[in-house]
Amino acid sequence: MASFQARQRDPLLDQGTQAMLERRGRELLGLVLILVALAFVLMLATYSPEDPGWMVATEEPAQNFFGRFGAAVASTLIILIGKGAWAIPVIVAVWGARFMAHRGGERALGRIVFGVIAVAFAAVHCATLVPSEAWTHTFGLGGLFGDTVLGSLLGIVPGGAGFGLKLLSLVTFAGLLVMMLYVTGFDLAELRAIRRFLLLGSIMGYSALAQGLGTGARGAVLGARSLQDRARSRAAANPPVARDGAPLRRTMPPVTGAAMTPEPLRAAPSRAVPPSMRSEARVAEPPVAAPKPSFLARLRRAADPQPELVEQPIADAAWDASLPSEDRIKARISDVIRNRVQRAPEPMPAAPAARVEPPVMRPRGPVVLMADTRPLPVTPRPAPQPLWQPEVDEDDDTPLPANLFAEDAPWDDEDTLIEDEHAFDSPAPRSFAVTADRRAVVQHAVKKAPPSRQALAETQPGLRFDDAAPAYELPPLSLLSSPVAIQRTQLSDEALEENARMLESVLDDYGVKGEITAVRPGPVVTMYELEPAxxxxxxxxxxxxxxxxxxxxxxxxxxxxxxxxxxxxxxLPNAVREKVVLREIISARDFGDSQMRLPLALGKDIGGDPIVANLAKMPHLLIAGTTGSGKSVAINTMILSLLYKLTPEECRLIMIDPK
Incomplete structure (x- = not known):
């Protein structure tokens, strides 16, 4: 068989042209990616919560740079991943720069697929940060995804919420940094180059800083030397003069030939100096600089000397040197006495003894308690009244227990006088002032509601002398469970205040500044009143x-x-919920003695007071809730409320499809 060899066709373009076109194509792709990243930046930067989107319907024009399309994309990203959406334009821009620079483009497909993990790390890390006041959403900076993942991680991390947030913030930041370096295509060689660049940059920056500091120091030294030279030249141009205006000169005895011969050293004889030369020499002496105090001496505060205790120098010209020695001594003594008489302090007027001046400055040391021996006026005080007295029926002859008011302390005037006698006239410590200004945190609600007439009648039933029975008798309260058997669980004031301080720290971790001013414990929940900043x-x-x-x-x-x-x-719900029974609400005065046509006993409020609603004022009543929330119990409670209040003639009730 004959074989034919197929001739290969020559390529349309040579290899050089193909390589050039491939490079231009990558550069064009990189430019497109950079433009896409810039578009993402503009969409996220001009995002507004009021713009129309998937979750917001409004007729207002969109404030986004790309209109409704940009608002829809930006709102979706912000709701899902929050500020973590900024990782998307960063990744796209880095790969665009790589394609344009022809660096690492072959690693694009293997690295970009992990960009989803990097964006997830960014969302979780943003969720650990505290949002600013401009953030108006109900979720955190990480969006719904970041809050969900952060909540799951906080349940795993041991410790408090503040420690867990800080730890997760550091861990997620480290993971975000590693994932971003990997997704953007960096390898070990590029990381080493970046490390060398940063190291050399820091060294060069330190060297430039040190050189600048050295140049400044040399300039300062030269300036100080020039100032010293100017001071010396001014001192040489203006020599010191005496009191009479003649310049001071130092006269030296003439040197003779005999004085040039060496002689053994001996003590020079002392010569008396005239007073005039003594005063001139004192003027010519340079001023002696005071020694610079040490650091501890500058810290120690010393009292300034009183002017009357400082001894003033006596002028030398006050007495004449030509007088005899005895007269000269008498003149000096008279001058000293005259100076002391002039320096005598003026008598101060006596301050009234009854006036006590307040301290101008706060004392630095501990306050010394001084007993006040002045007689104090005794003013009568009214006897304290008890804060609450139980309501007792006038017809009830049951004797009251003897220890009912045992907690009230007896009132006596002698105790008040004794306490006043031991009072001290001293400023109160600072802690007392702070305690007095601070309001009470725990505020307990009154748990015992006043009973109704029906409850009091059933507690002490009367004798019936009429043989005729009533046409209809309301069901007795004894058919219901008694609230006496219910276990009342309540935290102490110290525990409630500790919870309030813990809640303040939790709010501070999320950037909310405020103070818990009151705590109102209830049977099921406890309300903390926050006074925001x-x-x-x-x-x-x-x-x-x-x-x-x-x-x-x-x-x-x-x-x-x-x-x-x-x-x-x-x-916040209580750890142990107190059971609310129907009898406790129906026996209250708000239900039994009310003038409502159709009263409904619904339960208790947060303070433990009964809640009674009037069905006659409700055109329609809808009960909604999840499974197990208590809808059927609420309906049964309403039916029993009507049966315990109304007779069959007053209430006509028709049930359709009862449960």
Whole structure:
């Protein structure tokens, strides 16, 4: 068989042209990626929560740079991953720069697929950061995804919420840095080059800084020397003069030939100096600089000398040197006496003894208690009244227990006088002032509601002398469970204050500044009243409800404003919930003695007071809730409320499809 060899066709373009076109194509792809990254930056930078999107429907024009399309994309990214969306334009821009520089383009497909993990790390790390006041969303900086993952991780990390947030912030930042370096295509050689560049840059920067400091120091030294030279030249140009205006000169005896011969050293005889030369020599002496005090001496505060105790120098010209020695001594003594008479302090007027001046400055040391021996006026004080007295029926002859008011201390005037006699006239310590200004944190609600007439009648039933029985008798309260058998569990004031301080620290970890001013414990939940710092938005605190519940180890938390007040209420469920029985509400005066046509006993409020609603004022009543929330129990409670209050003639009830 004959074989035919196929002739290969020549390529349309040579290898050099193909390589050039491939390089231009990569550069064009890199330019497109950089433009896409710039578009993402503009969309995220011009994002506004009021723009129309998937979660917001409004007729207002979009404020985004790309209109409604940019607003929809930006809102989706912000809601899902929050500030972590900024990792997307960073990754795209780095790969665009790599394609344009022809560095590492072959690693693009193997690295970009892990970009989702890098974005997830960015979202979780942003969720650990505290949002600013401009962040108006109910979720954190990491979006819904970041908050969900952060909540799961905080449940695993041991310790408090603050420690867990800081630890997770460091760990997620390290993971984000590693993933971003890997996704953007950096290898070991490039990392070593970056390390060398940073090391050399830091060394060169330190060298430039040291050189600049050295140049400045040399300039300062030269300037100081020039100032010293100018001072010396001015001192030489203006020699010191005596009192009479003649310049001072030092006269030296003429040197003779005999004085040039060496002689053994001997003590020079002392010669008397005239007073005039003594005064001139004193003027010519240079001033002696005072020794510079040490560091500890500068720290120690010494009292200034009193002017009357400082001995003033006596002028030499006050006495004449030509007088005899005895007269000269008398003249000096008279001058000294005259100077002391002139320096005598003026008599100060006596201050009234009854006036006590307040201290101008706060004392630095411990306050010395001084007993006040002045007689104090005795003023009569009214006898203290008991804060609460139980209501007792006038017809009830049951004797009261003897120890009912045992807690009230007896009132006596002698105790008051004894306490006043031991009072000290001294400023109170600082801790007392702070305690007096601080309001009480724990505020207990009144648990015992006043009973109704029906409850009092059943407690002490009367004798019935009429043989005719009533047409209809309301069901007795004894059919219901007694509230006496219910276990009342309540935390102490110290525990409630500790929880309040813990809640303040949790809010501080999330950047919410404020103070818990009151704690109102209830049967099921406890409300903490937060006084927010000025400028803090209530929506920002309300959006932290889930985070507060997680940090306080609670099942849920309810945060809302208190109507008519400046505080924000934070309700947390109690560890042990107190059971609310129907008998306790029906036997209350709010239900039994009310004038409502259709009263409904619904339960208790947060303070433990009964809640009674009037069904007659409700055109429609809808009960909604999740499974197990108590809808059926609420309906049974409403039916029993009507049966315990109304007769069959007063209430006509028709049930349709009862459960």
């Amino acid at each position: 000025p400028g803090l938005k209530a929506s920002r605190v309300i959006g932290l409800a889930d985070d507060i519940a997680r940090s306080m180890s609670a099942l849920s938390a309810r945060v809302s404003t208190v109507p008519g007040r400046t505080v924000i209420g934070i309700e």
